[in-house]
Amino acid sequence: MTAELLRLARYWGYRVAVAESCTGGMVGAALTEVAGSSDMFDRGFVTYSNQAKIDMLGVPEALLAEFGAVSEAVAAAMAEGALAHSTADLAVSTTGIAGPGGSEFKPEGRVCFGLAVKGKAVVVETVEFGALGRDRVRKAARDHALELLLRAMA
Template sequence: MNTGELLAAARAKGLRIAVAESCTGGLLAGELTGPAGASTVFDRGFVTYSNAAKMDLLGVTTEALEIHGAVSEDVAGQMAVGALHRSEADVAVAITGVAGPGASGRKPEGRVCFGLATAQGARTETVEFGPRGRDEVRQASVAHALDLLLQAVERTP
């Protein structure tokens, strides 16, 4: 996915983007802010690696974290909605997962949950990237989030 394509599409529609990241630790925000002129589209990024940060900065509930765990669609959805509501963005994406090495509790390496939020609502999905190693899982997560953002921008009137 070409980041420039996403930024151009968002710019053409006057849309702003926010991101909420856990396992990618700011890589997505870095990718989005790499091209010149990104400031016309990128509003802000939240790196919420700890559960406390997810709750404090994005409004993720204690109940969601206790019942489903940080790596869950429920938490990813709350992260995306929180990023949308705590920014000037029109579309927000969230990433939370197990980059590895190894599993985290009962959740395998490579499981990543995504949330996407717009004014029209929120949706979530889980992708099993598998045990590719930490760097590859993180890069695959960034690429998938960019694809989700492009789809959301293209669907926005």
């Protein structure tokens, strides 16, 4: 999938940024596994803490207080912040609960994604991967984020 992303990014002249929380850099790592990825990958932000989201991406503290880090509102702000703090044309964000744990309101396996493309409205979605275990939730979130980027370029 990353080779196809690189091909499409080169074709369209796109640069990509990522803003990651629960995936902890896995999306950026996947994008850079392909030789030549510097043609498309601008930068990645690993913003695991709320303070990092505020400092590095400009996520409003009030947004975090009102909705919590695992929310579509914060996912959107993360993706927008990645665009604003980079030279990228599109950015994807991940924020979720990989587990173990969670709550009745935010269960284990819930991941919110944001996709920001310059000149377009941010798209957000929440995927309930379920209590697959931390490693499998993180890998599923990584793959879904890559799929979002691929769909945005196709």
